[in-house]
Amino acid sequence: MTVLDNFRLDDRVVILTGAGRGLGRAMALSFADAGAHLVCAARSSNEIDETAALVVEKGRRAIAVPTDVADSDAVNRLIHATLEEFGKVDALINNAGGGTPGMGKTLPEIDDYEWRTGIDVNLSSQFFCARAVIPHMIEAGHGQIVNVASGFGLRGGRDNYMYVAAKAAVVNLTRSLAVTYGEQGIRVNCIAPGIFPHTSEAEERWRGGKYIPVGRVGRAWEMGPLAVFLASDAAAGINGETIAQDGGGLAGGIGPTGWEPMIPLADGIVS
Amino acid sequence: MSPTPDPVPPDAPFGLDGRTAFVIGAGRPLGRAIANALAEAGADVAIAGLTDSSQEVVQVNSVANQIWSLNRRNIPIEIDARDPVSVEAAIQRIDDEWDHLDILVNAQDLVFAKPFHETSLEEWGATLAANLSSVALSCQAAGRLMMRDGFGRIINIVTVPAERGVSNMAAYAAAKGGAESLSRALSQEWAREGIAVNCIQIGFYEDQAGIGDDPAIAEQLAKMLPSKALVKSDDVTGLVVMLASDSGFITGQTIRLDGAATARV
Numbered sequence: 001m002t003v004l005d006n007f008r009l010d011d012r013v014v015i016l017t018g019a020g021r022g023l024g025r026a027m028a029l030s031f032a033d034a035g036a037h038l039v040c041a042a043r044s045s046n047e048i049d050e051t052a053a054l055v056v057e058k059g060r061r062a063i064a065v066p067t068d069v070a071d072s073d074a075v076n077r078l079i080h081a082t083l084e085e086f087g088k089v090d091a092l093i094n095n096a097g098g099g100t101p102g103m104g105k106t107l108p109e110i111d112d113y114e115w116r117t118g119i120d121v122n123l124s125s126q127f128f129c130a131r132a133v134i135p136h137m138i139e140a141g142h143g144q145i146v147n148v149a150s151g152f153g154l155r156g157g158r159d160n161y162m163y164v165a166a167k168a169a170v171v172n173l174t175r176s177l178a179v180t181y182g183e184q185g186i187r188v189n190c191i192a193p194g195i196f197p198h199t200s201e202a203e204e205r206w207r208g209g210k211y212i213p214v215g216r217v218g219r220a221w222e223m224g225p226l227a228v229f230l231a232s233d234a235a236a237g238i239n240g241e242t243i244a245q246d247g248g249g250l251a252g253g254i255g256p257t258g259w260e261p262m263i264p265l266a267d268g269i270v271s
Numbered sequence: 272m273s274p275t276p277d278p279v280p281p282d283a284p285f286g287l288d289g290r291t292a293f294v295i296g297a298g299r300p301l302g303r304a305i306a307n308a309l310a311e312a313g314a315d316v317a318i319a320g321l322t323d324s325s326q327e328v329v330q331v332n333s334v335a336n337q338i339w340s341l342n343r344r345n346i347p348i349e350i351d352a353r354d355p356v357s358v359e360a361a362i363q364r365i366d367d368e369w370d371h372l373d374i375l376v377n378a379q380d381l382v383f384a385k386p387f388h389e390t391s392l393e394e395w396g397a398t399l400a401a402n403l404s405s406v407a408l409s410c411q412a413a414g415r416l417m418m419r420d421g422f423g424r425i426i427n428i429v430t431v432p433a434e435r436g437v438s439n440m441a442a443y444a445a446a447k448g449g450a451e452s453l454s455r456a457l458s459q460e461w462a463r464e465g466i467a468v469n470c471i472q473i474g475f476y477e478d479q480a481g482i483g484d485d486p487a488i489a490e491q492l493a494k495m496l497p498s499k500a501l502v503k504s505d506d507v508t509g510l511v512v513m514l515a516s517d518s519g520f521i522t523g524q525t526i527r528l529d530g531a532a533t534a535r536v
Contacts, residue, residue: 234509240534251523
């Protein structure tokens with residue numbers, strides 16, 4: 001046994017929402033590399049079928065379960081399908097979420113439906129999934145949950161309401177779940193991704209990462225190891241925590257990177 | 272400023288083959304566990320403990336043997352981490368022998384607890400020197416090499432008083448909080464140099480001098496924690512290896528490892 005063995009997830013069963021593309025698909029592949037079997041969930045079946053096939057190519061088992069995670073009945077069916085197929089669930093990765101109708105509108109323009117949809121897709125979904133899996137994890141005496149929030153869960157954004165509020169709530173939902181269920185062998189942690197553009201348009205919008213301290217945007221493959229780590233025994237002791245992977249954005253952002261002023265010590269401090 | 276090129280995805284995550292590391296505080300169980308884990312993950316590891324503690328010198332030699340048995344190179348170094356000449360010489364020696372230093376871990380921890388109104392300027396200075404200046408000195412010396420090579424992973428270990436107020440620990444808390452702020456500032460200053468700087472903030476831990484290694488204090492503290500247990504030195508190793516092997520997009524973070532102690536009200 002070395003420390004690297006603690007990062008393995010051999011024969012663990014991982015439910016991954018938002019598994020169809022982007023960060024979700026990249027995480028699915030990282031989990032498969034670590035030895036896990038995958039339950040891939042997202043609304044449309046085409047993309048999760050593809051993700052599941054890629055996992056199977058790596059020699060693991062995988063099923064694709066089309067699921068609208070904002071619908072608690074659908075979430076309950078997802079957990080049921082997982083138990084039917086694998087008989088257990090070791091980890092839940094609450095990755096589904098994103099922009100919803102009304103995002104970017106000014107405050108008075110946002111209607112009740114848009115507000116509730118944004119909160120449901122980005123927050124209620126994670127609550128529904130946790131509520132459905134935790135009883136099984138308590139019974140098993142162990143379990144890992146990794147919630148995906150956002151840098152916008154830790155800072156505000158102009159004309160950004162549903163998304164920032166829901167993602168901030170995810171950070172604190174993570175803490176309460178951790179504090180409540182830690183003694184029962186369940187760890188709940190959170191990843192706050194910075195800018196990970198899925199399209200060239202999005203990359204252009206973020207100027208290729210010019211304004212991110214490290215000078216580049218994130219690539220989907222970079223998130224897989226962090227998710228695997230948090231779901232693995234290598235992270236024993238970490239509970240209720242949110243880790244940002246954002247190229248230093250949240251740590252700085254007050255002055256433009258590399259352009260902060262230089263000010264000499266006042267006379268007499270150093271002779 | 273020109274954009275930073277994307278890093279190349281590794282063949283396998285978490286491995287540290289070909290990397291070199293320097294662990295300060297390896298004369299204590301925490302640093303020792305970290306040094307051993309970095310070697311297990313594939314790194315060559317230089318290790319330092321306090322020169323003026325014969326117990327630490329024995330520990331450093333013992334961890335050197337452990338690293339040797341893993342077929343990794345090691346350099347046991349006796350330093351006074353508070354002394355710039357000593358730190359500079361240690362890091363220069365690593366560069367002379369290995370040509371590069373990729374990973375720096377500051378795991379030194381000198382606990383000091385006393386009512387603040389009774390704390391002397393000397394005690395204040397000594398606490399800051401051991402817990403803050405030592406981190407600054409090693410970051411500066413290692414940072415110069417890392418800037419030269421365009422790659423570095425710096426991991427500074429701080430403890431819960433950096434963030435949460437604890438009675439009778441003002442000087443210690445100021446030092447640990449200072450080390451955390453220093454790390455965050457360096458993450459920005461060196462963001463485009465390929466150097467990621469992060470903190471691990473651990474809860475009170477089992478092997479912590481004066482706390483975890485005192486059974487009465489340890490028991491009392493553990494009872495108050497959601498996890499009902501102090502942090503184990505071995506629990507810290509996974510996070511160190513993850514950060515040391517990360518692509519570098521995680522930087523400027525303080526990652527809490529405390530069994531949910533700070534997640535609670």
